[in-house]
Amino acid sequence: MDIGTWIGLLALLVAIFAIPTTIFAxxxxxxxxxxxxxxxxxxxxxPEDARPGLLEVTYRDIPVKEPYLVSVTLRxxxxxxxxxxxxxxxxxxxxxxxxTFYGLTSTKGNFKVTPPVIGAEAGAIVSxxxxxxxxxxxxxxSAVTSGPVDVTVDAPLIDTDVCAVExxxxxxxxxxxxxxxxxxxxxxxxRRRP
Numbered sequence: 001m002d003i004g005t006w007i008g009l010l011a012l013l014v015a016i017f018a019i020p021t022t023i024f025a026x027x028x029x030x031x032x033x034x035x036x037x038x039x040x041x042x043x044x045x046x047p048e049d050a051r052p053g054l055l056e057v058t059y060r061d062i063p064v065k066e067p068y069l070v071s072v073t074l075r076x077x078x079x080x081x082x083x084x085x086x087x088x089x090x091x092x093x094x095x096x097x098x099x100t101f102y103g104l105t106s107t108k109g110n111f112k113v114t115p116p117v118i119g120a121e122a123g124a125i126v127s128x129x130x131x132x133x134x135x136x137x138x139x140x141x142s143a144v145t146s147g148p149v150d151v152t153v154d155a156p157l158i159d160t161d162v163c164a165v166e167x168x169x170x171x172x173x174x175x176x177x178x179x180x181x182x183x184x185x186x187x188x189x190x191r192r193r194p
Contacts, residue, residue, distance in 0.1 A: 034086065034160040035078030036133075040095075040151045041071045041167035045144075059102035059144045062119060068147030069105070070097070074128065075138040078161070087130035088156040095126045095153050100146040109139035 045057050045067040057067035072095050076082050087093075092114075101124035104115045111131050116124040126141065133139060155162045 032079050034076065034080050034082050034157070036082060036155055036157060036160055036162045037073075037075040037077050037165045038153045038155065038162060039071075039073040039075065039165045039167055040153065041073075042068050042145075042147060042149050042151070043071075044068055044147060057144075060118060062102065064102055064144060064146060065100075066146050066148075068099075068145050068149050069142055070145050070147075070149055070151060071140060071142040072126075072151060072153065073138055073140040074133065074155070075165075076133045076135055078135065081135050082133040082157065082160060084130045084132055086158045086160060088158050090130055091156045092127040092129050093153065093155045093157075094128070095151050097124045097126070097143075097145055097149055097151055098122050099149040100124075101126075102144040102146075105142045105144060107139075107141045109133075109137065111139045113141055115143070 045064075046055055057064045059067075074093065084090075099122055101116055101120045103118050104113065104126075107113055111133075112129040114127040114129070116126065126143065128139065128141075153164075
């Protein structure tokens with residue numbers, strides 16, 4: 001074989017090795033898109049077969065018809081932080097509820113949330129202001145609504161894949177509501193609607 005053939009084979013071997021190495025290095029250490037997982041879980045607070053008038057849930061002394069506890073979790077599961085600058089036009093992440101919204105019960109994480117007024121009708125929007133959501137961390141809030149409820153989350157983020165995830169199956173955990181009145185205590189198991 002002459003020198004030209006050897007150079008050609010050497011160039012082919014370099015190309016075969018260099019292309020996969022470049023792809024691997026770019027995926028491993030290059031600039032990649034962020035990933036935000038959105039999880040919405042709605043749990044009825046009263047059993048379906050409860051007789052009307054026996055149990056009642058109130059939020060700030062306002063009776064809640066068909067009460068649900070709705071949890072919304074925004075989890076950064078990507079390879080990089082979701083920075084404030086990634087919010088398109090500094091617009092907030094919004095969660096729109098299709099049932100009557102009564103109010104927030106808790107928040108988790110370092111973020112600013114703006115809820116609608118107590119008793120807001122269908123179409124109420126909870127806004128999560130732009131902020132830094134570090135890799136591996138999450139923001140979460142829960143609220144009381146009437147139900148069954150559907151929540152639409154809009155996350156206007158640049159260079160970020162936003163995906164919905166199913167709530168973790170709580171088959172191993174049992175949630176029980178303990179009710180006590182006039183010295184009589186009853187425990188009511190809560191079931192999740194499919």
